[in-house]
Amino acid sequence: MTGRDGGADLHPIGNAPVVILVRPQLADNIGACARAMANGGLFHLRLVAPRDGWPQEKAWRTASGADRLLDVATVHPTVADAVADLHHVFATCPRPRHIVKPVLTARGAAVELRAVSTRGLRAGLLFGPERAGLDNDDMAQADALVRFPLNPDFMSLNLAQAVLVMAYEWWTADDGTPPRTLMTNETAVATKRSLENFLTHLVDQLDACGFLRNLPKRPGMVRNIRHLFQRGEITEQELRTLHGMVTELAIGRRRRGRMEGEFEA
């Protein structure tokens, strides 16, 4: 099953945690998990006693190009064997009971996994089988449990979705993207001087056409127009468009004015 063509060119990034699927039932789900892992930069997959054996063609079909992860996945007879060379093990578990163990949110776990990884230690994430989840003996192998904050009235997550949430949090824990930016492509956010030039042009034309003829109200109206155009981080390109619009509207008015004058003549 190794050396297939057509998969994405995926390379492990740093010392990322190992994903350990414990007694997974469906090969489709194993493939979907590989895809979710690749989304979040997790590359090391271990399978503990997959129900239908391994490898299975179906997994590669649902991996959407994350073939490489499946090519190098390893199979282990027990959880103990799968975690033997790791330093930290976290177990995902929706409803743990009768157990004394630290419980982390997915985000809390991601932050701790990053810290573990930075120290050069190897971590693993246990995910239970589709229906039953991890059993008590599996959880006893873990340093901590991970519970996702989700709607308590509807916690049912499929295996690949659980892997995706952890992979997404792992990636995000090291991501510096600002929560809000302005994408401007070939143009740039306008300077206040450029904006002022446009506002002067606009107000001149509004004076000329008589829109601002109520002199007591004029200052407030001008201020409101200014507020409106300040709100949206206007770009230089958009200001050029606005200049053009105002100019053409004014010319159109004068042209129409002349035509009306002609009719009146």
Added chain:
Amino acid sequence: MTGRDGGADLHPIGNAPVVILVRPQLADNIGACARAMANGGLFHLRLVAPRDGWPQEKAWRTASGADRLLDVATVHPTVADAVADLHHVFATCPRPRHIVKPVLTARGAAVELRAVSTRGLRAGLLFGPERAGLDNDDMAQADALVRFPLNPDFMSLNLAQAVLVMAYEWWTADDGTPPRTLMTNETAVATKRSLENFLTHLVDQLDACGFLRNLPKRPGMVRNIRHLFQRGEITEQELRTLHGMVTELAIGRRRRGRMEGEFEA
């Protein structure tokens, strides 16, 4: 398709954003999206021109009990129609080009959606069709774009996974779960006095058996034992177990001592 039995008893929570699937192709995906929405407490689903019409039985089969969302989903001919009654619209979009628009991370969007919702305004989240994604006209209907921080070498997310990430962030933005807690169930974290009682018991027995007989090293060894037991937030129940272990090991040693004595006699 309304009034089915067997679905989860899902009720809208507060003023949650509307999920708008634009020209979705596969009914299975629509059902999987409903499931992901329910996971994160999103309940209002709108479909713009679903390729194969609506309703479709298949969607209910993949919704895993989130039937109610599908029962009340509405169908719209255009994006403009689907967003007409909303105040804010965010469009998820992996690779926008040639467009000037604020770009939010999924987390940034969730925080802004919570703020919008708190002000009593209605927000919507646009998701494009499975293959092509949203087109430029769709994106022009949105206040801002949302891009998930994910592995740039493997961005391929299926529709339900994209919905899950946003639903998860929406839920998490209002979730106060501490990143790490200790789950203790029927027991409680031990007080320092209880721990000290145990350590005294342990050190007494270690003195009695001769483990600490090297007097110059004794203070350091006692300190290291103390450090070890301080690390793990030991519970009262666990201390009772440890007391019992130490007592039984000491009795066993004395019993064995007596037996050995008897043999020697």
